[in-house]
Amino acid sequence: MKMYDEKHIKNIVLIGAAKSGKTTLAEDMLFEAGIISKRGTVEERNTVSDYHEVEHERGNSVYATLAHTEWRDYKINIIDTPGSEDFVGEVISSIRVCDTAVLLLHAYNGVEVGTELIWDYIDQYNKPTILAINHLDHENANYTQTLEQARAFFGSAVTVMQYPINQGPGFNAIIDLLKMTMYRFPAGGGKPEKLPIPPEEQEQADKLHNELVEKAAENDDALMELFFDKGSLDEDELRQGLKIGMMKHQVFPVFCLCARSNMGSGRMMGFIDNVAPSAVEMPAEQTEEGKEIPCDPAGPTCLFIFKTLLEPHIGKLSFFKVMSGELKAGQELYNEKGNVSERLNQLFIADGKNRQPVERLRSGDIGCTLKLKNTFTNHTLNDKNFNAQVDPIHFPAPKVRVAIVAKNKGDDEKLSEVLGEIHMEDPTLEIEYNRELNQVILHGQGDLHLLVTKWRLENIYNMPVDYLPARIPYRETIQKPAMSSYRHKKQSGGAGQFGEVFMKIEPYYEGMPAFKEYTVRETEEIALNWGGKLVFNNCIVGGAIDTRFLPSILKGVMEKMQEGPLTGSYVRDIRVSVYDGKMHPVDSNDISFKIAGMMAFREAFHQAAPQLLEPVYDLEASAPGAMMGDIMSELQSHRSIITGMDSGNASQVIKARTPQAELDKLYASLRNVTQGKAKVKAVFAEYAPVPADVQKKLSEDYKKTEAQNGQH
Incomplete structure (x- = not known):
């Protein structure tokens, strides 16, 4: 394939709630660029990014999947991510290495739960963000309402670049305010006609174009002077101002899409090429010590491993971003954390399960390699004379837990090995071998996370397992x-x-x-x-x-x-x-x-006067204010003590003390009563006395167990 310099490599991550159309958009972009000759669909289980068996089984993304396009002298690396909060680790690691986030909003559902939850990580890493309103052909599509919700949540940075004509089942046209052109698509989608803006839309388009010019100008003093002098900005000046605004997190451009019908993706790709920043334009990467690693192709070679994947018949795949220098096939690099040298014999550009060998990759690019022995997610590989450890990805703490046992008693040792492999792929799934409780405990992000793990154990590893309630470490x-x-x-x-x-x-x-x-x-x-x-x-x-x-x-x-x-x-x-x-x-x-x-x-x-103590956690639950009554009711029904309330960003926060014995059930209850809109985190606080009735029951259960075991 063609070798691209660091200024012509763009890395984007597709994020959004489940069913917002991320996988379909990725398919569209690959088709537009000629990487694939026919677009697959999620329903037909033949898309490039959702290729794992568990994804076919569920009909949703479980893994973040890397693909690429080559579009008008630019290379765009695309990472398609899951929409479920339970697979948030895949999303966070993808946001970490990409330079622009494309956040999909469903034209009917608007700013959904998954959108709200993942925004914290975009904000944390300060990634330039494009908002793409998709499904404009939905019978209940409402662009204006979705835009209003976006402004209510993301603020004044939401900047209209396009608006739709004929939204709903007849959707076929977009007014582009940067080009001041109408794009009209043929029936079934595809390459649009470029037409003058219709007279009945001219006033609205002029008004929004002027707002766009002002938004672009206000992000740079030189552009502001030009704007005052000329009263406007030309297209190149607009692009410059929008790029500056995106990098400052003061401009979130809004695009219109119907990915299912291949409408709008080409124009957005052109914007990504010309406006979205490349890695070399982004702030330098940070080391663990806070030092900078400039994205310099002439600098020492430095790779950051952001994802590890075990594939049947292939082995371990390590996905990386070239933070600095140039990487060549066969190059030997040093991993300080693993205290080992690794030779990268093969380099690949990935498109889902298909991998194209390449001889070299330049700084800012994303690729993968095979069979690194002692290098895992969050590790850094460097030239031997260059010592830098890239600041690692910080994954969220688990929310739910369950005990796991192999159905076949002889599989205990094998189960331990398999769980180690799964954790290597998914750091948000933690494995605890608890001697006190005499259980192996899985800690995950949610019930779905644990169910998919069980599916993988039974279907990929042929390891039948049972899930049991995790015991509580009483004192x-x-x-x-x-x-x-x-x-x-x-x-x-x-x-x-x-x-x-x-x-x-x-x-x-x-x-x-x-x-x-x-x-x-x-x-x-x-x-x-x-x-x-x-x-x-x-x-x-x-x-x-x-x-x-x-x-x-x-x-x-x-x-x-x-x-x-x-x-x-x-x-x-x-x-x-x-x-x-x-x-x-x-x-x-x-x-x-x-x-x-x-x-x-x-x-x-x-x-x-013996007293049983139980672990108690400090819990915070944040959600829209209208849900506070339901949340308080659930907390109190799970033996929680309310300790305070506070206001957050467009939400209310309830603080409580909750026994660990109630946490797993409480997470499920809060997700149910808030339709998943509650963000909950819990941190161990102390051991506290259990209620007398709970102590009596637990003590009696223990006596029965002792009697059954013949103990005294």
């Missing part, structure tokens, strides 16, 4: 002091076992007074791995228990604290004082005192 403690003793005595011929321990246990808190009921000979303070403390006092006098047996008593206490008496959960924040006991000159040994210490602690615990 146990006490509310009042208690004393107990326990004598362990066992005789079965030969040497026996004997140990007797007297102890007092108390709730521990920082700064509590020293223990004074008995003389403390030695104190050991233990910071527990699971949080909280154990303070262990040796108050033995007169040799009632030999000093060498005290560590065994402590070991018994610690073992019981790792499987608490109430529910089998970890115990925390207790002071144990061993003040008396008895031993036998022959039968006493370490195991005897370990058992005696464990059982004495267990009996004292049950007498000390």
Whole structure:
């Protein structure tokens, strides 16, 4: 293929809510450029970007897919992204490496939930943005209403470039305010006629053109002077002003499309060529230390891996952006994070599942390579004499969780390997091997995210699995002091076992007074791995228990604290004082005192007003103000305590404290009552007492389990 310099490479990402037409638009652009000879459709499962089996099964994008066009001496790299919030990781990584976002709005549905949610990431990375109003042939299409919604949400930066004629089923024409031309499309779409603006539209077109000129001029002092001098700007000056405005996030050009009928995509591609910034015009990339990496083809070679994909029969594909320098096939680069040199034997330009080999790629371009051994998403590859780590993609924390088990018990090790591979592809899916809960837990972005993961395990990896509720990491403690003793005595011929321990246990808190009921000979303070403390006092006098047996008593206490008496959960924040006991000159040994210490602690615990604690999260839910009543009702029905309210950007924010045991159900409920419009985030806050009825039920369930397992 032709080699393009850095000024003629444009990288765009197609984003928008599900069904807004991103995949269809990508197909249109490839067709317009002659990359494909026939346009596929989502319904016929033959589009370039939605080529994975799971996407055919669902009828929606799951993966971000790279393609390219060559349009009028420019190369446009296109990344088509999923519309569901559950696959937000694919969207964020694509936004990160593209230089312009094309945000599709459905002409009937307007600014949808998916649009609102993803805008935060466009804003965060400050990406120039084009708004494309699609589906103008929909029977209920309403361009004006969609434009008003966009202005209400995105503000005054929304800048009309085009408006439609005959929207609805008869849609066939667009007035272009930059070219001051009407584009009329033939039946079924395709190459339009360029016609003068009809007389009945001239006044409206002139008015909007003047607004466009003013918007372009206000972004640059030199252009503003020209505007004052001439009273207008020519087309090249308009393009210059619009580019400056886009890069400042003060101009979001609005285009009109009917991608399904191949109307409008060619004109938008021309605008991307001539106006949308290239990587070399964008601010320099940042390293982790905040230093700049200029997009300089003469600079040292630097690649950033933004996506990893495992494909059957091919292996690992690594997608990258050339941040600096020029990359040649066979070049060896160094990965500092992996502490390994990697040789990139093959370079490809991707169009969905089809890959075209190339010999080199210049700075600003996007491509992929095969079989990098120790290089993954968020890694940087450099010339050996150049040390720079590109600032990584920051993925959102998971929102829901579920425990996973292989249906075939012999597959446990294989399941672990497969989950590792899936996480490598999708960093937003986190895998936790929780010893405390004795579960493998998947953390995902939503129920759909977890369901698609299960589909992949069963259909791609042939690994049948079950999803189970993820257990809650409760904690146990006490509310009042208690004393107990326990004598362990066992005789079965030969040497026996004997140990007797007297102890007092108390709730521990920082700064509590020293223990004074008995003389403390030695104190050991233990910071527990699971949080909280154990303070262990040796108050033995007169040799009632030999000093060498005290560590065994402590070991018994610690073992019981790792499987608490109430529910089998970890115990925390207790002071144990061993003040008396008895031993036998022959039968006493370490195991005897370990058992005696464990059982004495267990009996004292049950007498000390045991309290079960649960993890509680600080939760924020933001949504339009009209939904606040429904949100508050759902929060309260899931044991949440409202802690405050605040105002956000066109939304209200409710703050609450919510138990982890309710979080998964609450996420689903809030998504349901707000039609997905609520943005929810939760951060661990503290452990807090559970209600008495919850504690009683959990304790009874644990006793039944113990009885079934024959434990005492």
